[in-house]
Amino acid sequence: MDPRIAEHAKIIVEWSAEIKKGDRVVIRASPAAQDLVVALNREIARVGAHPITIFDIEDASRAYIDAASEETLGRLPEHVKALYESCDAMIAIRSPLNTRAMAGADSKKMVLLSKTMRPLSNITLSKRWTLTVHPCNALAQQANMSLDEYRDFVYGATLLDWKEESKMMYVLKEHLERHSDIRFIGPETDLYAKTEGRIWIASDGKHNLPSGEVFTAPVEDTVGGKIYFDIPFLQRGKVIQGVRLTFEKGEVVDFSAEKEQDTLKSIIETDEGSRRLGEMAIGTNRGIKQYTLNMLFDEKIGDTIHCALGNAYKECNGRNESAVHVDMIKSMKEGEVIAGDEVIYSKGKYLWEM
Amino acid sequence: MDPRIAEHAKIIVEWSAEIKKGDRVVIRASPAAQDLVVALNREIARVGAHPITIFDIEDASRAYIDAASEETLGRLPEHVKALYESCDAMIAIRSPLNTRAMAGADSKKMVLLSKTMRPLSNITLSKRWTLTVHPCNALAQQANMSLDEYRDFVYGATLLDWKEESKMMYVLKEHLERHSDIRFIGPETDLYAKTEGRIWIASDGKHNLPSGEVFTAPVEDTVGGKIYFDIPFLQRGKVIQGVRLTFEKGEVVDFSAEKEQDTLKSIIETDEGSRRLGEMAIGTNRGIKQYTLNMLFDEKIGDTIHCALGNAYKECNGRNESAVHVDMIKSMKEGEVIAGDEVIYSKGKYLWEM
Numbered sequence: 001m002d003p004r005i006a007e008h009a010k011i012i013v014e015w016s017a018e019i020k021k022g023d024r025v026v027i028r029a030s031p032a033a034q035d036l037v038v039a040l041n042r043e044i045a046r047v048g049a050h051p052i053t054i055f056d057i058e059d060a061s062r063a064y065i066d067a068a069s070e071e072t073l074g075r076l077p078e079h080v081k082a083l084y085e086s087c088d089a090m091i092a093i094r095s096p097l098n099t100r101a102m103a104g105a106d107s108k109k110m111v112l113l114s115k116t117m118r119p120l121s122n123i124t125l126s127k128r129w130t131l132t133v134h135p136c137n138a139l140a141q142q143a144n145m146s147l148d149e150y151r152d153f154v155y156g157a158t159l160l161d162w163k164e165e166s167k168m169m170y171v172l173k174e175h176l177e178r179h180s181d182i183r184f185i186g187p188e189t190d191l192y193a194k195t196e197g198r199i200w201i202a203s204d205g206k207h208n209l210p211s212g213e214v215f216t217a218p219v220e221d222t223v224g225g226k227i228y229f230d231i232p233f234l235q236r237g238k239v240i241q242g243v244r245l246t247f248e249k250g251e252v253v254d255f256s257a258e259k260e261q262d263t264l265k266s267i268i269e270t271d272e273g274s275r276r277l278g279e280m281a282i283g284t285n286r287g288i289k290q291y292t293l294n295m296l297f298d299e300k301i302g303d304t305i306h307c308a309l310g311n312a313y314k315e316c317n318g319r320n321e322s323a324v325h326v327d328m329i330k331s332m333k334e335g336e337v338i339a340g341d342e343v344i345y346s347k348g349k350y351l352w353e354m
Numbered sequence: 355m356d357p358r359i360a361e362h363a364k365i366i367v368e369w370s371a372e373i374k375k376g377d378r379v380v381i382r383a384s385p386a387a388q389d390l391v392v393a394l395n396r397e398i399a400r401v402g403a404h405p406i407t408i409f410d411i412e413d414a415s416r417a418y419i420d421a422a423s424e425e426t427l428g429r430l431p432e433h434v435k436a437l438y439e440s441c442d443a444m445i446a447i448r449s450p451l452n453t454r455a456m457a458g459a460d461s462k463k464m465v466l467l468s469k470t471m472r473p474l475s476n477i478t479l480s481k482r483w484t485l486t487v488h489p490c491n492a493l494a495q496q497a498n499m500s501l502d503e504y505r506d507f508v509y510g511a512t513l514l515d516w517k518e519e520s521k522m523m524y525v526l527k528e529h530l531e532r533h534s535d536i537r538f539i540g541p542e543t544d545l546y547a548k549t550e551g552r553i554w555i556a557s558d559g560k561h562n563l564p565s566g567e568v569f570t571a572p573v574e575d576t577v578g579g580k581i582y583f584d585i586p587f588l589q590r591g592k593v594i595q596g597v598r599l600t601f602e603k604g605e606v607v608d609f610s611a612e613k614e615q616d617t618l619k620s621i622i623e624t625d626e627g628s629r630r631l632g633e634m635a636i637g638t639n640r641g642i643k644q645y646t647l648n649m650l651f652d653e654k655i656g657d658t659i660h661c662a663l664g665n666a667y668k669e670c671n672g673r674n675e676s677a678v679h680v681d682m683i684k685s686m687k688e689g690e691v692i693a694g695d696e697v698i699y700s701k702g703k704y705l706w707e708m
Contacts, residue, residue, distance in 0.1 A: 067399035
């Protein structure tokens with residue numbers, strides 16, 4: 001087995017999910033993640049904990065949704081709830097066989113199922129939980145890479161010294177929380193927001209692995225100015241590119257996209273909250289050197305910032321509510337991040353590098 | 355998808371596990387059983403029930419056992435127990451990637467783990483449960499076949515009219531239970547036992563799919579005579595062949611094997627109960643025309659009988675206890691089964707065919 005898989009498993013167990021003796025662990029994995037499941041079983045055994053693995057197959061979920069009635073999809077599976085409630089930690093491995101298996105599913109049924117399953121998500125959020133990726137052909141294909149290239153990409157982003165990364169992210173958090181506003185400056189960009197009373201969260205590989213971002217929810221009606229997102233992103237099966245947004249009093253008042261502007265329009269017009277920013281964030285993972293149309297990686301690229309239209313995180317004290325949360329990324333090698341009177345980031349350098 | 359997979363799923367859901375609206379179902383499957391898991395999801399959705407699939411990977415179990423301490427292996431995973439307790443039906447699919455993955459595992463640890471997990475087996479036995487097979491390369495290899503041949507073999511044995519099969523098996527059961535003894539006669543064979551107070555069970559595709567046997571536990575100290583088992587079988591990684599056993603007052607007093615006699619000896623000498631028969635049975639599945647070294651199929655071959663040394667089934671009122679239960683099969687095309695004064699089977703014909 002690729003020794004990087006064992007190293008990945010060790011980071012998940014020891015750093016991310018902090019599995020300890022006696023822990024009852026639920027792993028969710030697809031058949032493509034088999035090698036990581038084997039490595040996790042070894043690591044979990046070493047610390048004296050107890051794993052069970054739930055088999056995620058997109059085609060099985062698709063067959064279930066296609067054949068189930070709305071009555072069936074509206075019923076919470078109590079045995080799954082019992083499993084979730086009685087576990088201590090959950091490890092979800094994203095490693096699809098086919099990223100587009102749900103594309104043709106009935107969207108009304110999808111929304112209903114996701115609503116039915118919300119109590120399970122809430123139970124997950126109340127435990128130690130980690131979402132990670134195991135390199136597979138479907139994700140390599142989406143990233144425009146061979147599987148071997150994609151493995152190098154994933155492990156380059158994931159097998160970091162997370163204790164060190166965490167220290168740097170907490171320095172950023174501490175400096176950002178000294179101030180009550182944030183400003184992103186760069187080519188075609190000058191975006192400003194108040195952050196008073198909001199919490200900056202250092203995402204240091206506990207819930208997302210890889211991670212590497214420090215994020216907050218801006219005060220909703222204080223976002224103003226304009227921003228140009230130069231990194232493409234995938235939404236609703238479309239690659240949206242070159243997004244320009246202008247904000248006044250927290251709301252998008254003008255927008256354009258170089259590609260898929262209609263999709264951007266439909267996102268912005270989803271509901272009241274989708275016209276506002278739910279997140280502003282700084283990416284810090286320099287192990288990620290290119291975008292791959294997978295937000296788990298792209299929003300963490302080192303020397304970038306990102307903003308999300310839509311729902312805000314309650315942990316940040318965010319209040320914006322929306323059915324969507326759409327991240328958009330901007331490279332900052334030519335830009336600056338300023339909080340109050342302090343330069344947090346400038347043209348390729350974080351504050352401790354200046 | 356091979357239409358036989360959908361047909362298999364339909365039989366499992368409707369006949370074997372009798373899944374109905376609202377049922378909470380646990381499926382256990384390996385990555386090789388993916389297509390059947392997809393088909394089962396569709397069938398289970400159709401009847402309005404709720405599946406969750408547990409991922410069985412031999413290499414993961416092996417890694418876990420190798421790395422776990424005895425303390426860890428001795429602890430029952432309470433979250434798995436919670437899942438099992440709150441389900442209505444369990445469907446286990448045998449479809450290994452490698453039938454020999456556990457061969458090198460520490461046998462002391464294996465025994466300990468199996469003891470720890472016994473409460474889970476007992477929970478399973480208290481629910482509706484079905485064990486079936488999905489054709490895969492590992493089982494095809496063990497059966498000395500290509501995967502395509504093996505698919506034909508498995509579906510030939512499995513996609514039967516189980517309602518009709520069941521009727522025939524219940525006729526056998528009814529006739530066998532009219533009498534208080536059983537006798538297997540054939541080349542080098544004349545074996546006799548009392549069956550007073552014992553129950554004959556018709557295995558008609560509910561718990562095992564495929565199935566096709568009617569079995570009981572003989573009165574322990576009444577087994578006498580000799581028998582020649584001409585069909586090879588796999589035990590402890592060895593193919594044992596041409597077993598001859600002689601019984602007096604229920605105990606093996608003489609034995610030989612044409613191949614692997616030492617392995618046979620070690621089985622017989624396991625404990626007190628392993629010198630006695632725990633099962634005597636008649637195979638009835640004419641969809642199975644050859645042995646494949648997989649007991650789930652071999653013991654059900656039509657026109658055969660089989661006996662097991664060791665542990666008896668409590669459901670038959672059997673009392674013999676042993677750590678082993680080793681089935682051995684004899685073809686009966688030249689033989690007879692007689693109960694009391696009635697010929698149950700004779701040279702290729704069951705009683706209703708004579």
